[in-house]
Amino acid sequence: MATIKIENLQKSFADFTAVKNSNLTIHNKEFFVLLGPSGCGKTTTLRMIAGLELPTSGKIYLDQDEVSLLRASERDIAFVFQLFALYPHMNVKNNLAFPLKMQKYSRTEIKERVMEAAKLLRIDNILDAKISSLAGGDRQRVALGRALVRRPKAFLMDEPLGTLDSEFRELMCLELRKLHDDIDATTVYVTHDQQEAMSMADRIAVMNEGEILQADAPSVIYNKPKSKFVASFIGSPAMNFIPFNQAVQKNQTEINIEGVKIKIPNQHENSAGQENFLGIRPENLKLVSNGGISGKVFGIEYLGSRKIVTIDTSFGKIKVRIDSNVNLDIEENVQFTPSNNNQIIFDGKTDKSLISDFLS
Amino acid sequence: MDTSRSPMEPSGFSKKIAAFIIIVYTVVTLIPITWIVLTGFKSVDSAVSYPPEVIFEPSLEGYVNLFTARTRQSEEYLDSLPPPETWYEELVRSKDMVITGPSKFFSRYLNSMIIGFGATFLSIFLGTLAAYAFSRFKVPLKDDLMFFILSTRMFPPIAVAVPIFIMYRKLGLGDTHIGMIILYTVVNLSLAVWLLKGFMDEIPKEYEEAAMIDGYTRFQAFFKIVLPQATTGIAATAIFCMIFSWNEYAFAVLLTQFNAQTAPPFIPTIIGEGGIDWPAIAAGTTLFLLPVMIFTVVLRKHLLRGITFGAVRK
Ligand SMILES: Nc1ncnc2c1ncn2[C@@H]1O[C@H](COP(=O)(O)OP(=O)(O)O)[C@@H](O)[C@H]1O
Numbered sequence: 001m002a003t004i005k006i007e008n009l010q011k012s013f014a015d016f017t018a019v020k021n022s023n024l025t026i027h028n029k030e031f032f033v034l035l036g037p038s039g040c041g042k043t044t045t046l047r048m049i050a051g052l053e054l055p056t057s058g059k060i061y062l063d064q065d066e067v068s069l070l071r072a073s074e075r076d077i078a079f080v081f082q083l084f085a086l087y088p089h090m091n092v093k094n095n096l097a098f099p100l101k102m103q104k105y106s107r108t109e110i111k112e113r114v115m116e117a118a119k120l121l122r123i124d125n126i127l128d129a130k131i132s133s134l135a136g137g138d139r140q141r142v143a144l145g146r147a148l149v150r151r152p153k154a155f156l157m158d159e160p161l162g163t164l165d166s167e168f169r170e171l172m173c174l175e176l177r178k179l180h181d182d183i184d185a186t187t188v189y190v191t192h193d194q195q196e197a198m199s200m201a202d203r204i205a206v207m208n209e210g211e212i213l214q215a216d217a218p219s220v221i222y223n224k225p226k227s228k229f230v231a232s233f234i235g236s237p238a239m240n241f242i243p244f245n246q247a248v249q250k251n252q253t254e255i256n257i258e259g260v261k262i263k264i265p266n267q268h269e270n271s272a273g274q275e276n277f278l279g280i281r282p283e284n285l286k287l288v289s290n291g292g293i294s295g296k297v298f299g300i301e302y303l304g305s306r307k308i309v310t311i312d313t314s315f316g317k318i319k320v321r322i323d324s325n326v327n328l329d330i331e332e333n334v335q336f337t338p339s340n341n342n343q344i345i346f347d348g349k350t351d352k353s354l355i356s357d358f359l360s
Numbered sequence: 361m362d363t364s365r366s367p368m369e370p371s372g373f374s375k376k377i378a379a380f381i382i383i384v385y386t387v388v389t390l391i392p393i394t395w396i397v398l399t400g401f402k403s404v405d406s407a408v409s410y411p412p413e414v415i416f417e418p419s420l421e422g423y424v425n426l427f428t429a430r431t432r433q434s435e436e437y438l439d440s441l442p443p444p445e446t447w448y449e450e451l452v453r454s455k456d457m458v459i460t461g462p463s464k465f466f467s468r469y470l471n472s473m474i475i476g477f478g479a480t481f482l483s484i485f486l487g488t489l490a491a492y493a494f495s496r497f498k499v500p501l502k503d504d505l506m507f508f509i510l511s512t513r514m515f516p517p518i519a520v521a522v523p524i525f526i527m528y529r530k531l532g533l534g535d536t537h538i539g540m541i542i543l544y545t546v547v548n549l550s551l552a553v554w555l556l557k558g559f560m561d562e563i564p565k566e567y568e569e570a571a572m573i574d575g576y577t578r579f580q581a582f583f584k585i586v587l588p589q590a591t592t593g594i595a596a597t598a599i600f601c602m603i604f605s606w607n608e609y610a611f612a613v614l615l616t617q618f619n620a621q622t623a624p625p626f627i628p629t630i631i632g633e634g635g636i637d638w639p640a641i642a643a644g645t646t647l648f649l650l651p652v653m654i655f656t657v658v659l660r661k662h663l664l665r666g667i668t669f670g671a672v673r674k
């Protein structure tokens with residue numbers, strides 16, 4: 001298996017830059033997820049690693065070797081396409097054997113490896129089936145099987161669960177992660193679904209508009225996002241952003257929102273401007289009877305033991321997670337305040353989060 | 361009300377009307393063809409009798425005349441000959457003639473085969489490669505080139521007959537197989553490239569990319585992955601190319617006389633004694649129809665799907 005490193009990678013199509021100056025190191029045996037909204041350059045990045053697209057500038061390393069301009073066939077990487085790209089004129093067995101036939105394996109060895117992969121993925125009962133007769137999940141497994149028969153250095157997967165229905169997707173997430181662990185693979189997995197990313201990844205790189213904004217473990221991405229975009233993209237319900245009109249200074253520990261003083265972690269830098277945001281997740285807010293920011297209950301979603309209350313305030317809607325047994329009515333006046341000191345200040349000018357005692 | 365059928369489906373009554381129209385149309389188009397096939401089995405006399413004979417005694421005279429050259433002989437000479445050895449000699453003798461050798465029909469038919477299949481193969485070969493390149497690669501001025509290719513079909517090919525005639529004479533391509541194959545390929549190629557590009561565009565490029573990641577070169581991926589999936593398009597295109605090359609008349613008259621003459625200009629020149637030998641012409645026409653029919657029937661499965669232009673996804 002392998003380490004993948006990309007350095008200052010850039011890709012332009014005519015005058016449009018799809019991937020901007022990207023740097024990443026994907027460790028051996030890591031399950032690495034590229035996450036971002038549609039059109040942000042995830043597929044393009046993955047295709048450059050695979051050799052299906054050549055970078056405009058920058059370098060790609062597989063272990064120690066630079067492979068930036070090598071052909072796809074010379075990189076020893078497997079790719080699972082969004083629409084699987086199973087060869088419709090071959091049956092399942094031949095689809096699985098196809099990558100091996102190029103590599104001068106003996107017939108018996110090909111047979112063994114195909115059987116091994118088929119057993120691992122539990123598709124050994126459909127080896128003679130035609131591709132067109134397979135259900136989505138089986139196609140998915142055949143596509144994975146075709147990727148792993150060759151025992152490549154790394155697996156690249158482009159939204160491989162995108163076409164499956166949601167119920168099945170969750171199951172495949174688990175299976176995929178287990179498979180990754182069982183075969184000690186190095187996997188780069190592309191998705192636009194943050195839940196998928198959070199549930200599978202060792203580390204996640206969040207991309208937007210061709211840029212990698214942050215690459216970290218899921219818990220770090222969730223709790224300590226480095227920019228407002230990352231904070232807003234991760235988590236469901238999303239983080240609340242409370243705007244306030246006040247420059248933030250170094251060593252500041254309090255801000256003023258609607259005349260209410262809110263404690264914040266000790267800040268380590270100054271904000272660039274006046275318009276800033278307090279970022280706070282719904283589970284880090286609580287309802288209080290006085291001394292909080294006031295608003296009116298707008299809606300309530302029950303989630304079993306918890307419920308999410310949407311509160312209408314003068315600066316927009318805020319979501320608060322509370323215990324299910326708290327009784328609230330629509331239109332009721334309530335007040336809320338942070339329940340701990342895990343808030344993040346986002347600089348309105350740069351969109352970045354400000355360094356503080358909590359976020360270093 | 362019949363609720364067993366979907367509202368999108370035509371009703372039983374309109375289906376019956378449709379079937380009726382199709383049957384009438386089929387009968388109307390089949391009458392001339394049937395007449396030709398029947399005439400091939402008539403004798404020279406019954407072929408021209410008036411009123412036309414629908415019921416007649418079948419004869420193979422047309423086919424024998426088509427394949428042989430004959431001369432009329434005096435009775436004394438015929439009597440001096442040993443008895444005929446074959447049924448067709450006997451048939452010819454009964455008309456006071458003897459066979460002097462094979463006619464030119466077989467060689468003309470063979471020319472048609474060589475030129476028809478040759479031009480079809482070449483058109484498909486070049487067309488597939490060109491269509492693939494246009495479909496997959498960044499070709500400079502792609503749209504203009506595609507338009508240019510199509511523009512070669514915007515005038516009837518025969519409009520350039522005179523320049524081509526002169527050119528072919530200068531190049532020594534007149535009355536040669538290779539000359540006719542090149543000519544028909546040139547005419548077919550624009551259609552082939554356009555049709556095949558449509559089919560190539562339908563094949564997702566991920567298939568080849570998957571193969572290339574698995575260690576195959578682009579050329580291998582093209583042969584092992586793209587071509588098998590393009591068979592429908594290739595078959596449909598091949599039929600169009602074959603029909604054109606097989607039936608082409610005007611250039612064949614102009615550019616071929618002996619060596620490379622194809623069947624279409626030859627068949628009408630079959631002249632019998634004291635008039636046109638209709639049964640022989642009809643026999644030649646019948647045999648001429650066969651290859652395209654067989655070719656089309658063999659590829660029919662692909663054709664129907666093919667001419668809907670991939671509108672129905674596999
Ligand atoms: N071959 C191409 N030619 C021109 N633009 C492209 C090409 N491939 C991708 N793009 C553009 O690059 C951007 C990023 O695309 P992509 O990497 O596919 O995004 P994602 O996979 O994150 O949805 C998109 O705006 C897309 O339109």
Ligand SMILES: [Mg+2]
Pocket residue numbers: 039042043044158
């Ligand atoms: Mg994509």
